[in-house]
Amino acid sequence: MAVETKRLLTTSKAISEAFAQEMERDPSVFLMGEDIGVYGGIFGATTGLLERFGPERVMDTPISETGFIGAAIGAALSGMRPVAELMFVDFFGVCMDQIYNHMAKIHYESGGNLKVPMVLTTAIGGGYSDGAQHSQTLYGMFAHLPGMKIVVPSTPYDAKGLMISAIRDDNPVLYMFHKGIMGLGWMTPNPRATGHVPEEPYTVPIGTADVKRAGRDLTIVTLSLMVHRALDAAEDLAKEGIEAEVLDLRSVIPLDREAIVASVRKTHRLLVVDEDYQSFGLSGEVITTAVQGAFDSLDAPPARLAYPDVPIPYSRPLEQFCLPNREKIVAAAKQLLA
Amino acid sequence: MPDNDVLREMHHQMVRIRLFEESIQQAYLEGKTPAFDIAAGPVPGEMHLAAGQEPVAAGVCAHLRASDAVTATHRPHHIALAHGMDMKRLAAEIFGKETGLGHGRGGHMHLFDAATNFGCSGIVGEGIPTAVGHALAYKKQGRDNVAVSFFGEGAANQGAFHEALNLAALWKLPVLFVCEDNAWAISVPKEKATAIANNADRAAAYGIPGVLVPDNDPVAVYEVAGEAVARARRGGGPSLIEVKTDRLLGHFEGDPQMYRSPEELARLKDRDALRAFERRLIETAVLTAADAQATWDRARAEVDEAIQFARTSPYPEPAAALLHVFA
Ligand SMILES: Cc1ncc(C[n+]2csc(CCOP(=O)(O)OP(=O)(O)O)c2C)c(N)n1
Numbered sequence: 001m002a003v004e005t006k007r008l009l010t011t012s013k014a015i016s017e018a019f020a021q022e023m024e025r026d027p028s029v030f031l032m033g034e035d036i037g038v039y040g041g042i043f044g045a046t047t048g049l050l051e052r053f054g055p056e057r058v059m060d061t062p063i064s065e066t067g068f069i070g071a072a073i074g075a076a077l078s079g080m081r082p083v084a085e086l087m088f089v090d091f092f093g094v095c096m097d098q099i100y101n102h103m104a105k106i107h108y109e110s111g112g113n114l115k116v117p118m119v120l121t122t123a124i125g126g127g128y129s130d131g132a133q134h135s136q137t138l139y140g141m142f143a144h145l146p147g148m149k150i151v152v153p154s155t156p157y158d159a160k161g162l163m164i165s166a167i168r169d170d171n172p173v174l175y176m177f178h179k180g181i182m183g184l185g186w187m188t189p190n191p192r193a194t195g196h197v198p199e200e201p202y203t204v205p206i207g208t209a210d211v212k213r214a215g216r217d218l219t220i221v222t223l224s225l226m227v228h229r230a231l232d233a234a235e236d237l238a239k240e241g242i243e244a245e246v247l248d249l250r251s252v253i254p255l256d257r258e259a260i261v262a263s264v265r266k267t268h269r270l271l272v273v274d275e276d277y278q279s280f281g282l283s284g285e286v287i288t289t290a291v292q293g294a295f296d297s298l299d300a301p302p303a304r305l306a307y308p309d310v311p312i313p314y315s316r317p318l319e320q321f322c323l324p325n326r327e328k329i330v331a332a333a334k335q336l337l338a
Numbered sequence: 339m340p341d342n343d344v345l346r347e348m349h350h351q352m353v354r355i356r357l358f359e360e361s362i363q364q365a366y367l368e369g370k371t372p373a374f375d376i377a378a379g380p381v382p383g384e385m386h387l388a389a390g391q392e393p394v395a396a397g398v399c400a401h402l403r404a405s406d407a408v409t410a411t412h413r414p415h416h417i418a419l420a421h422g423m424d425m426k427r428l429a430a431e432i433f434g435k436e437t438g439l440g441h442g443r444g445g446h447m448h449l450f451d452a453a454t455n456f457g458c459s460g461i462v463g464e465g466i467p468t469a470v471g472h473a474l475a476y477k478k479q480g481r482d483n484v485a486v487s488f489f490g491e492g493a494a495n496q497g498a499f500h501e502a503l504n505l506a507a508l509w510k511l512p513v514l515f516v517c518e519d520n521a522w523a524i525s526v527p528k529e530k531a532t533a534i535a536n537n538a539d540r541a542a543a544y545g546i547p548g549v550l551v552p553d554n555d556p557v558a559v560y561e562v563a564g565e566a567v568a569r570a571r572r573g574g575g576p577s578l579i580e581v582k583t584d585r586l587l588g589h590f591e592g593d594p595q596m597y598r599s600p601e602e603l604a605r606l607k608d609r610d611a612l613r614a615f616e617r618r619l620i621e622t623a624v625l626t627a628a629d630a631q632a633t634w635d636r637a638r639a640e641v642d643e644a645i646q647f648a649r650t651s652p653y654p655e656p657a658a659a660l661l662h663v664f665a
Contacts, residue, residue, distance in 0.1 A: 038597045039525035062495035062531035063462045063523055091461060094496065129382035129434070131445040133460040186374045186592055313659050314445025315434030316382060321656035 009197040010183025012044035014156040015121075018163035019046060019083065021201045023053055026081060029167055030057040032068050033085030033121075042087055043123050043182050065095035069120065073103050073172075076118040081167060086122040089176060090133050092142075103172045104147030118173075119166045124152075125178035125225055125275060127323055128187065132311040135319075137224070139176055140274075140281025143252045149173045149206055150252040154181055154227035156195040158250055161204030169206060178225040178275075192228040209256035211263070215243035218269035218336055221260055221286050223249040226273045226324060233329035244333055252282065260286060261293030269336050270302040273324050278306035305332045340400070340560050342624050348400055348556045349619055349630075352392040352612045354637035355416045358425060359387045361645050362415070362432060366591050374592050380433055380649065383445055385591040388416040390554070390584035393611045394518050395420035397559025398486060398579075401567040407472035407485040409465035410458040412447045417488050422454045425640060429648035437651040443662065462523075463489060463496030466515065470502045473511035473576075484570040486514040491580075492523025494537045503578065507544040512570035514563065515578045520585035525597040541578040548578040554611040584611065 009017070023029045031046060037060040040047035050058040061068040065086060072082040086092060092099065099120065106116050126135025143150055149171050153159040159177065166173035183193035212227055213234050220230045227248045234244040247263050249256065264270050270290045272283040283304040290302055305324045313319050340348070362381065369379025376382065388395070391413070399420035402408065410417040418428055423439075431438030432446045439451050447460035455472070459465040469487035476483040493499055494517055506513045517537045521528050534540070541548025547569075549562045559581055566577035586606050588595045595603070619625040625633075 035524045035526060037525070042524070060526050060530060062526070063492045064495045064497070066497055067495075094461065094464065094498070128377035129445065130376075130384055131448055131460065132443075133447065134384070186376050188375050188377045189373075308660060310660055310663050311443075313443045314383065314440075314448065315438075315442030315654055316377075317653045317656045318434075318442055318659035321659045 014160040207254035209259035215245035222273040268299040390586035393556040407455040414458040433648040435651035463493040473513035491519035506576040538580040
């Protein structure tokens with residue numbers, strides 16, 4: 001049997017490869033953001049692109065998010081395919097009007113006549129003591145607002161394929177990458193942040209969830225870094241004879257409701273693991289989906305393990321108390337089966 | 339020209355700020371070598387130090403009372419200390435301890451101190467409007483306090499800066515806008531981000547005085563700030579002050595600074611404003627060499643005590659994370 005050697009990349013390298021390949025293919029694609037040029041992006045998503053494509057296509061911007069995200073919208077309306085980076089999602093506050101009143105609504109308001117084919121990339125997530133203004137995930141908040149697609153990859157493979165899909169999509173796509181999945185040398189090492197990524201361009205369809213581990217006893221629906229935590233927990237559970245199915249949503253909008261329902265119909269139990277704030281968000285939406293679509297097959301009330309409704313504290317013991325983790329997932333799964 | 343006591347006090351402030359930040363830098367790097375892991379060590383997370391920018395803090399804050407409000411940025415320690423924040427509680431907050439200003443909830447970018455009316459924000463530009471609000475309250479209350487907002491030259495390209503200046507000018511509020519131009523916003527140099535050379539010129543758009551301090555010198559800052567503070571206290575309205583200062587270190591600790599040339603870094607080392615100021619004070623006989631040394635020793639003792647306090651203080655109870663969401 002031939003030994004297959006698979007190329008391994010970190011998620012940040014997978015994303016920058018997607019940018020490079022799409023920029024080669026389509027001259028209307030260009031990038032804008034803070035420190036994306038010489039620095040290569042604070043989270044390494046644009047490493048090497050300035051050297052390759054020059055400052056006309058890899059544009060460092062002033063700290064003027066309303067200005068350059070608004071400019072991305074205008075450029076998209078005028079035939080370009082811009083990618084704008086909001087360095088941390090927490091900074092949405094200074095530019096939200098452009099995002100939800102303009103980027104997300106112009107297509108609808110025009111009765112379908114205008115398109116806004118742009119990608120807004122942004123870093124999410126905590127766990128490394130960056131405090132209340134640099135640690136949030138917030139996809140639930142954006143998902144509440146109609147008009148933008150939202151993708152939240154967890155693996156290098158999905159990251160590249162979803163980025164290519166996002167750039168080619170005729171809709172605005174919010175692309176949210178967790179800092180903990182990027183494989184950065186200055187973060188706590190995460191083996192799951194490196195994985196096989198094919199060299200050629202490929203797409204991962206937006207709106208399709210992916211079973212990252214099959215199981216029969218319960219379904220863990222999750223996304224982003226929490227997929228890694230859930231897979232770790234599933235290994236622990238397996239040692240105790242509990243087989244958890246881990247469903248990686250990959251996209252929040254559109255939400256793959258069929259995949260949620262199908263998995264819950266199979267396992268009869270649902271645990272949602274979410275790093276976003278607990279109330280009024282993603283976990284409630286997933287549970288509603290399961291209850292409506294698989295009520296008769298549920299053997300226990302659906303459970304959720306999410307971030308409590310408090311701002312994210314700086315101090316390590318406080319933050320770790322709030323964050324879902326491997327041990328808490330194991331405990332919640334067992335409780336669900338008890 | 340400030341009198342000798344003021345000169346000595348500004349020197350003292352600059353020295354204690356420098357030593358404090360050097361100790362924080364050391365603590366920050368603990369647990370982060372050989373492999374740098376931002377989450378590890380007694381001081382995790384991001385760390386933005388202000389070495390080189392002490393003249394701005396010392397020169398402006400010399401005119402302030404504890405009751406005057408100050409807002410700062412992600413790079414807040416120099417300003418917090420110059421404005422009189424308790425060094426122990428500051429250190430303890432940076433270490434995430436129960437005895438810290440926010441009992442560990444805020445961290446180094448989110449320092450809030452009722453005793454010195456100090457606040458800061460990790461969101462670039464967003465501390466500026468709050469200062470306008472403090473000044474608005476003073477005006478309504480008939481107090482002769484002033485509010486001061488410090489921010490980087492990068493922040494002057496945010497909408498919040500322009501909205502705040504217009505409001506303050508329109509309502510003639512007692513507020514100072516102090517732009518610390520250290521030439522860099524992370525890796526983006528000022529000339530690649532700002533369409534004009536000097537932010538002080540932007541004051542003209544709002545009909546308020548805008549003064550450029552071209553040297554990173556506490557005395558020059560002191561003089562310009564003194565006039566602006568006095569005018570604000572008299573009801574004469576806001577001012578914008580821009581100081582050309584230096585960021586001697588990386589944007590944050592761990593920043594490889596590939597975007598800065600080795601020549602620039604070497605040049606910066608040679609023109610450390612604190613050393614230059616100290617030399618001048620000794621040359622002009624404001625300080626003897628022994629006085630200067632005594633100042634360093636005194637500051638060393640204060641800093642060591644503060645760091646020791648932070649290290650030995652307990653962490654907050656984990657479940658206390660759920661407290662203080664509402665008053
Ligand atoms: C709204 C917002 N955008 C971007 C950032 C990320 N960021 C943090 S500091 C910084 C550079 C700030 O430059 P400047 O205002 O000149 O202050 P300096 O760091 O030089 O002190 C950037 C881009 C942020 N914190 N907030």
